[in-house]
Amino acid sequence: MIGLGTFPFQGRVMADMVLNASKIGYRLFDTADDYRGESGIGLAVSELDSIGLTREDLFLQTKISDNNAHTDEPLKGIFFNPNSKFMKRHTVDEIVREKIATSLREMKTNYLDSLLIHYPFPGYIVDIWKVMIELKKEGLVRYIGVSNFHERHIQKLIDATNVVPDINECYISPIGTKQTLVDYCNSIQCLFMTYSPLMDMAAGRVQSEPINNLTEKYRKSVAQIILRWNIDRGCLPLPKTKNVQRLQENFEVFDFELTGEEVDAISSLNFDYQYIVESKTCPEI
Numbered sequence: 001m002i003g004l005g006t007f008p009f010q011g012r013v014m015a016d017m018v019l020n021a022s023k024i025g026y027r028l029f030d031t032a033d034d035y036r037g038e039s040g041i042g043l044a045v046s047e048l049d050s051i052g053l054t055r056e057d058l059f060l061q062t063k064i065s066d067n068n069a070h071t072d073e074p075l076k077g078i079f080f081n082p083n084s085k086f087m088k089r090h091t092v093d094e095i096v097r098e099k100i101a102t103s104l105r106e107m108k109t110n111y112l113d114s115l116l117i118h119y120p121f122p123g124y125i126v127d128i129w130k131v132m133i134e135l136k137k138e139g140l141v142r143y144i145g146v147s148n149f150h151e152r153h154i155q156k157l158i159d160a161t162n163v164v165p166d167i168n169e170c171y172i173s174p175i176g177t178k179q180t181l182v183d184y185c186n187s188i189q190c191l192f193m194t195y196s197p198l199m200d201m202a203a204g205r206v207q208s209e210p211i212n213n214l215t216e217k218y219r220k221s222v223a224q225i226i227l228r229w230n231i232d233r234g235c236l237p238l239p240k241t242k243n244v245q246r247l248q249e250n251f252e253v254f255d256f257e258l259t260g261e262e263v264d265a266i267s268s269l270n271f272d273y274q275y276i277v278e279s280k281t282c283p284e285i
Contacts, residue, residue, distance in 0.1 A: 003028030003059070003236060006030060015040050020244050024248055029058060032062055063118040066080045080123075092124060093127075110140075114166070120146070120149050129163070145191075147168070151184045164190060167191045168192055170194065172230075176270065221249060225266075
């Protein structure tokens with residue numbers, strides 16, 4: 001399976017992208033509550049009947065972030081930070097539930113297929129996770145997971161609640177494979193999704209002999225080879241583009257498979273490149 005990343009698209013542009021992708025065969029659409037794009041997805045949902053689909057045909061995934069991008073949301077400010085005045089006045093349960101209510105309203109749906117914690121907010125991930133577990137029990141969310149989490153963060157959630165995340169969405173590429181983390185997630189049956197899987201290709205960082213040789217062998221583009229490499233590692237890639245031709249190209253990766261040796265050859269380009277570095281606002285990412 002392959003999904004579609006949607007940042008930074010908004011409004012009519014977002015809606016058209018989702019509808020065009022859905023006509024091609026995409027079903028999974030990934031966003032976050034601070035991307036300002038959820039209402040654009042909602043616009044697409046309201047027009048699905050025009051392409052013969054229904055809400056139930058899509059898999060909508062959003063994330064709980066530490067800030068608010070919705071102008072009509074009662075809670076405004078920075079969340080999940082001990083220095084935030086909002087954390088002194090509101091519980092984690094109140095904040096998470098308000099955020100989800102807004103996301104549901106923006107996307108014109110009464111349930112989410114997947115809800116992730118956007119980052120491992122220090123001191124708050126267990127409390128957020130407990131609310132998400134309840135949301136799943138209540139039927140508001142089908143799957144719950146995390147994003148940008150390392151093994152130690154995931155294990156902390158499991159130790160506290162005995163509930164394994166369904167999904168971990170992180171950035172990986174041939175130059176930053178995160179093999180240990182991928183293996184860990186596979187071992188606990190946590191699906192590994194990859195955002196911006198083609199970013200390093202666009203930056204010219206993964207042009208190499210192993211990949212170029214495979215483009216000739218399979219008559220596929222570099223982008224298609226990288227997406228297939230993700231899939232053959234057991235990961236679900238989320239490339240992003242609004243270009244219809246590229247949407248189609250990125251989706252045409254199911255008529256070939258890489259051998260184990262070819263997957264390893266691409267992975268050998270790894271030098272542990274890290275896209276998101278440690279920071280003061282969200283340490284230990």
